[in-house]
Amino acid sequence: MSDAALPASLAGAPSAPRRRLPLLIRFALLWLALMLGTALLADVIAPYAYTALDLRNRLSPPIGLGGSFLHALGTDELGRDVLSRLIYSIRMSLLIAFGATIIGAVLGTSLGFLAAHFRGLVEQVVLALVDFSASLPFLILALAVLAFFGNSLPLFVALLGLHAWERYARIARGLAISAGAQGYAAAVRQLGASPWRIYGRHVLPNIASTLIVSMTLAFPEIILLESGLSFLGLGVQPPETSLGSMVGYGREYLTRAPWILLSPAAVIVLTTFSVSALGDWLRDRLDPTLSR
Numbered sequence: 001m002s003d004a005a006l007p008a009s010l011a012g013a014p015s016a017p018r019r020r021l022p023l024l025i026r027f028a029l030l031w032l033a034l035m036l037g038t039a040l041l042a043d044v045i046a047p048y049a050y051t052a053l054d055l056r057n058r059l060s061p062p063i064g065l066g067g068s069f070l071h072a073l074g075t076d077e078l079g080r081d082v083l084s085r086l087i088y089s090i091r092m093s094l095l096i097a098f099g100a101t102i103i104g105a106v107l108g109t110s111l112g113f114l115a116a117h118f119r120g121l122v123e124q125v126v127l128a129l130v131d132f133s134a135s136l137p138f139l140i141l142a143l144a145v146l147a148f149f150g151n152s153l154p155l156f157v158a159l160l161g162l163h164a165w166e167r168y169a170r171i172a173r174g175l176a177i178s179a180g181a182q183g184y185a186a187a188v189r190q191l192g193a194s195p196w197r198i199y200g201r202h203v204l205p206n207i208a209s210t211l212i213v214s215m216t217l218a219f220p221e222i223i224l225l226e227s228g229l230s231f232l233g234l235g236v237q238p239p240e241t242s243l244g245s246m247v248g249y250g251r252e253y254l255t256r257a258p259w260i261l262l263s264p265a266a267v268i269v270l271t272t273f274s275v276s277a278l279g280d281w282l283r284d285r286l287d288p289t290l291s292r
Contacts, residue, residue: 021094025281028274035271039091046080047072050088051239054079059257076250085241085262092242093268096157097222101215102220103161108168109211113199115169116176126173130166138163139228147233156235160225164218171214175207209282216279220272227268243268 019030038045039062048054054075059065062074074083115126142159149155176199223243229235230244231251238245243264250261 012286022281024277026062026078026279028281031274032278035094035267037092038087039094042087042091046084047085048084050080050241052080052084052087054081058252061257062259065259073263074257076257077253082263085246086243086267087251089243089246090267091242092236092240093223093226093244094207096153096160096226096236097219099157099184100160100163100222100226101219103158104163104165104218105168105211105215107161108151108165109172112169112174113176113203114174115173117199123173126169130169133162133166136275138225142225142229143232146229151234151237153236153240156226156229160222163222163225166216168211169290171210172207175201175210179203179206191248197256213279216275216282219279220275223268223272 054071056079057071057075058079059077060075060079063069063072065074071081071083075081075087076085103204111126111129115123123144133160141162146156177209182280226235226242227244227247230242231248233248236242246264247261247268250257250264253260
């Protein structure tokens, strides 16, 4: 049998080259995997408890600056191990960011579906809430709520979950209305499907990629908000620790012990950068309106 009679793959024709991930995206995925692994295994990999004191090694520098291997990233003024506190801070900050992102996505998507389904007065009320939330400075709202109701971790996570919920509401409403115009949602409705089934089984899977991209873009914003509020003393309260509280705590020792501040600040920068880069890449890959 001649080569002409063989399929192209068997005749030695070159196959299409596999598209490799960009170097920046590979770095972002590796860094985020490292952060998730650190958060999940914090109790195992932390060399000390984050509240353990070692007064004999107060303000001990990290290894590269003459410190010992007992405290690889140095200690603070109470002798607490910076590496251990950093590990537990990563877990706390990621927990807050994940929880707040999910709350905002669920709240915004649900209200967007309500506006698209009922239209009329319900839609006007939802859009009014969206405009009000978008026009109100979130930092001022957070400061007022935390100052009036006091601070607790559930309240703090719920408050951060209100950040950018209007973004999901606009996206969900617009895409749900578009799904109805395309006909498949109306066809399922004529077959007798309930609204829960229409939006949960048919509309939501078709718009999930857009919502996921929006979540990856909102995630670093929430990390920065948590860091800013904790820096001001209104976020995570002692004895708990987070990346923002470590930065706020270390600012008083910036000239004497900069390692207290620099390590959590570097983690905040790299984590937000990695999530933002991954979100931009997912948007380019999943949005059919953008050129490849």
